[in-house]
Amino acid sequence: MSTRSSGTLSAKGLQTREAIERAARKLFAERGFHGTTLGDITSAAGKSPAAFYRYFADKEDLLAVLASSFLHEVVAPSGVSLDLPGSPDDDAFFRTVVTGYWNMFKQNIGIMIAVAQLATTQPRFAAVQNGFRRFGMEIIAASVHRAQEQGYGTELNPEHTAAAIALLFENFTTVFVGTPGLGVEITDEDAIATLSRIWKKTLYGF
Numbered sequence: 001m002s003t004r005s006s007g008t009l010s011a012k013g014l015q016t017r018e019a020i021e022r023a024a025r026k027l028f029a030e031r032g033f034h035g036t037t038l039g040d041i042t043s044a045a046g047k048s049p050a051a052f053y054r055y056f057a058d059k060e061d062l063l064a065v066l067a068s069s070f071l072h073e074v075v076a077p078s079g080v081s082l083d084l085p086g087s088p089d090d091d092a093f094f095r096t097v098v099t100g101y102w103n104m105f106k107q108n109i110g111i112m113i114a115v116a117q118l119a120t121t122q123p124r125f126a127a128v129q130n131g132f133r134r135f136g137m138e139i140i141a142a143s144v145h146r147a148q149e150q151g152y153g154t155e156l157n158p159e160h161t162a163a164a165i166a167l168l169f170e171n172f173t174t175v176f177v178g179t180p181g182l183g184v185e186i187t188d189e190d191a192i193a194t195l196s197r198i199w200k201k202t203l204y205g206f
């Protein structure tokens with residue numbers, strides 16, 4: 001069963017689907033994907049299981065819709081008008097990008113962690129996860145090229161550096177936003193500052 005396009009839904013149908021999606025986002029963040037049942041979602045949305053199945057094949061289908069929507073409607077557009085560092089002293093670039101990344105991840109933590117869990121066994125979720133990763137890698141690779149134009153980081157391979165930093169960001173954020181327990185306390189501000197410094201120092205050395 002395929003999910004119906006929102007363009008074919010009545011106003012009431014659209015409201016029903018949006019209520020289910022809102023409930024799922026909240027519950028996935030609070031309980032995790034595996035800790036949330038279909039009944040939990042429909043109950044929180046105030047809808048029947050029959051209503052759920054009019055729009056989604058199952059809980060995984062719902063997650064796939066949420067993840068794809070997040071990637072294409074929130075993540076990708078955020079980088080469209082991004083300005084690259086104007087100079088080696090452009091701390092604002094790194095802080096702005098990292099702040100946006102951190103906040104998007106935190107606000108959608110349930111989706112991000114659920115996709116990561118299912119990506120290990122299901123190709124469709126691996127594809128979505130790699131979509132998130134490619135977005136970050138493209139921005140980082142572009143910043144390496146910019147630094148090299150300015151005479152810095154000439155020894156760096158842009159693609160390799162982008163992959164390393166993007167995956168560092170992903171794992172750091174997953175642990176400190178979604179699954180704390182290392183015994184290391186860190187505020188959002190300190191986390192953003194740390195990631196920003198690592199990125200900038202990698203490119204400019206200071």
